[in-house]
Amino acid sequence: MLDVRPGEDGAVETEFYALVVVTRPDAALPVIGPSCVVRDVLVREGGELRTLSRQVTQDRTLL
Numbered sequence: 001m002l003d004v005r006p007g008e009d010g011a012v013e014t015e016f017y018a019l020v021v022v023t024r025p026d027a028a029l030p031v032i033g034p035s036c037v038v039r040d041v042l043v044r045e046g047g048e049l050r051t052l053s054r055q056v057t058q059d060r061t062l063l
Contacts, residue, residue: 001016010044011042011043014039014040017037017038036056038054038057039057041054
């Protein structure tokens with residue numbers, strides 16, 4: 001899921017849910033980490049979108 005909305009002063013605010021998967025060259029199987037919600041504020045700079053801020057909140061309600 002990715003939610004994108006207009007923010008203040010022309011910024012773009014996004015929110016998405018991510019699952020962390022850790023892989024190691026010497027490990028046969030990946031390790032599933034905690035899922036998290038990521039909130040970004042993006043701004044336009046030189047015709048590109050750049051990350052102004054990022055907030056990552058781990059979802060540890062079941063751990």
